[in-house]
Amino acid sequence: METIYIKNMVCNRCIVSVLNIFKTEDYTVESLKLGEVVAIKGLKSEFGNLSYALEKAGFEIIENDNDALIEKIKVAIIHKIEIGETANLFQALAVKFSKTEAALSKLFSKSEGLTLEKYTINLKIEKVKEHIQLGQLNFSEIAYSLNYKTSSHLARQFKAVTGMSMSNYKSLGSWDRKTLDRIV
Secondary structure, three states, X not given: OEXXXXXXXOOHHHHHHHHHHHXXXXXXXXXXXXXXXXXXXXXXXXXXXXHHHHHHOOOEEEOOHHHHHHHHHHHHHHHHHHOOOOOOHHHHHHHHOOOOHHHHHHHHHHHHOOOHHHHHHHHHHHHHHHHHHHOOOOHHHHHHHOOOOOHHHHHHHHHHHXXXXXXXXXXXXOOOOOOHHHOO
């Protein structure tokens, strides 16, 4: 049994896709969560074929510890945003990964070319776009759900990232959203 870390596996649709690829390549999957698969290689399995099939679907096997840590950080941030627990996020990440905030930030910036803070803001803005499209929450409720102190803070960040106000975005109707694996 081996643990395989997968890059760009950041949503439930990704989990289904990766599971199907592993099954097709004759692996028995013991457990599967965002960014990580624990599997047993079958008799007909070839690692090269698995790697190729994953790459063809937009995923990548992570082969070094730093890249695996970066992917774990991304998954943890996405999870925290999904459940609305972004207060003290970087401190929580430091505790979770037994590193200082500065060390995590430096590693992330070096690997991804943007700061942890900027990455988190970009993820939050995509979540805001999703909420606007769903139309179930007003702007204040969206801000509150993402732990913004005020809706005006969110509005300023949204405009800085997208170049338009949330109201203008809402009125577009043809919404431009990035998938979570394409944020960086």
